[in-house]
Amino acid sequence: MFNNSFQNTDDFLSQPRFLMKTCLSLSLLALLSACSEQNTQASAPPPPAVSVYQVKQIAVGQHHEFVARTEAYKEAQLTARVEGELIEKSFREGGRVKKGDVLLKIDPSAYQASFEQAQADLDSRESGFQNAIRNLKRANDLISQGYISQSDYDKLTTEESQAKAAVSVAKAALEKAELNLSYTHIVAPFDGRIGKANFDVGNVVGPQSGSLATLTVTDPIYVNFQVKESEYVTHMQMRSQGKREGQIDISLMLPNNTVYPEKGELDYADIKIDEGTGTVELRAKFPNPSGVILPGLFVNLVVESVQKEQMAYVPQSAVQENQQGKFVLVVDENNTVTQRIVQLGRRVNAMWVVESGLAVNEQVIIEGLQKVRPGIVVNPVVKSVDVVTGTISASTASEN
Structure with missing residues (x-):
């Protein structure tokens, strides 16, 4: 039986048809494997394109920011000093008036x-x-x-x-009568801009009526702020010793996150410390020829030392944050993305000053952040950034 079985098996394996099928199967498997490798290599995607910004320097000094409020250089509440019917309004609300201009008239009949x-x-x-x-x-x-x-x-x-x-x-009676008669003409005590009239013609007004209108001078304009007593003492010590650290530049950041073009100067310091807050009331004065700044405006006042040093700065769009802190994605010389933790300083318009973590001329990703992760290779395209608005545009040859 065993001999017959082996004999039949040998006869089967010796069949030419079996050998041919086996060879064909092996060849087909090899061909399919080669095609698979070629398809895999052909379908590999190219590196993603990202926009990068080449880190530059800016001269910055030690600085402090304070929440401040603007105040008119001069302000007068125009009031009625005698009682009577308001018969004339001789100004355009919001317009400019000159000293001595008659702004309002009260019926003078009784006083005449x-x-x-x-x-x-x-x-x-x-x-x-x-x-x-x-x-x-x-x-x-x-x-x-x-x-x-x-x-x-x-x-x-x-x-x-x-x-x-x-x-x-x-x-004396005549002088009083003459004075009361003159009070029926309310005149501008100085040049300035006048606000809204609080009473219309035909209303009866008098000393108890309160303000009829407000006259202000806004060029220059005051900015009031408070500093800690320790900072104030340090500044005054350096200033008295003639050190450059005691010399400061004063600027304003407006509510729309733009820097006011005019520089200010310290105008007044209170003569005492507020015991409740431990602060000193200070006042700066700024030119305001265009009237952009109005009284009562909340602004950020920036006090910066005259002595400055060069530091790197990057667009705000490049900065991200996680549990470790703020970071940027850097593209190295091999076009590989790396994550870099950075320490940021002050914000200057649309840019962040970098105190540590970045060097000048390194490239940080500003567009395409959602397409990349640390460790992958990218195709960087250098772009320029408007430092004021943050607008990204094609880089020029001079910037490269």
């Missing part, structure tokens, strides 16, 4: 009548005074000759004194 009455009373009192002077003069001649008694003479002297006093009272 009082003035005329006071003038007539003064004329009467002066006439009586002149008559008393003449009577006393005649009495001086008669008393020496014994034609009048001493008591009559004394009476004439008293009448002259009373007439003189009555003239003084009448003059």
Whole structure:
């Protein structure tokens, strides 16, 4: 039986058809494997393109930022000093006025009548005074000759004194009447811009009515802020010793995150420390020729030392944050992406100052961040960034 089995098996394996099938199968497997490798190599995607920014330097000094509020250089609340009907408004709300311009008029009829009455009373009192002077003069001649008694003479002297006093009272009444009449014309005490009128023509106004309108001067403009007592003392010590660290530049960051082009100067420091907050009230003064800054505006005041050093800075769009802190994605000389933890300083418009973690001329990714991860190879395209607005555009040859 076993011999027959082996014999049949040998006969089967010796069949030419079996050998041919086996060879064909092996060849087919080899061909499929080669094609698979070629397809794999052909379908490998190219490195993703990303926009990069070449790190540059900026001169920055030690700085502090303070929340501050603007205040008008001059401000006057125009009020009524006499009561009456408002009959005229002679200004354009929000416009400019000159010193001495009549801005508002109150009905002067009653005050004009009082003035005329006071003038007539003064004329009467002066006439009586002149008559008393003449009577006393005649009495001086008669008393020496014994034609009048001493008591009559004394009476004439008293009448002259009373007439003189009555003239003084009448003059004071006339001055008051004239002053009240002048108060019916409300004039600008200085050049400036006037705000909204709080009362319309036809309203009855008076001393209890409050402000009728507000007149302000906004060029220059004040900016009030507070500093810690320790910072104030340090600054004053350096300043008194003539050190450059005590010399400062003062600038403003406006609410729309733009830097105000004009530089300021310290104008006032309070004479005492606020015991509750441990701060000193300071005031800076800024030119405001275009009127961009209005009173009551909240701004960030930046105090920076004159002594500066060169530091790297990057666009805000390049900075990300995780549990380890803020980081950027750097493209190295082999076009490989690496993650770099950075320590950031102050923000300058659309840029961050980098205190540590980056060097000048390194390339950081600013567009295409969602397509990459550390360790992969990318195709970097250098772009430029507007440092004020943060707008990304094609890089120029000079920037490269």
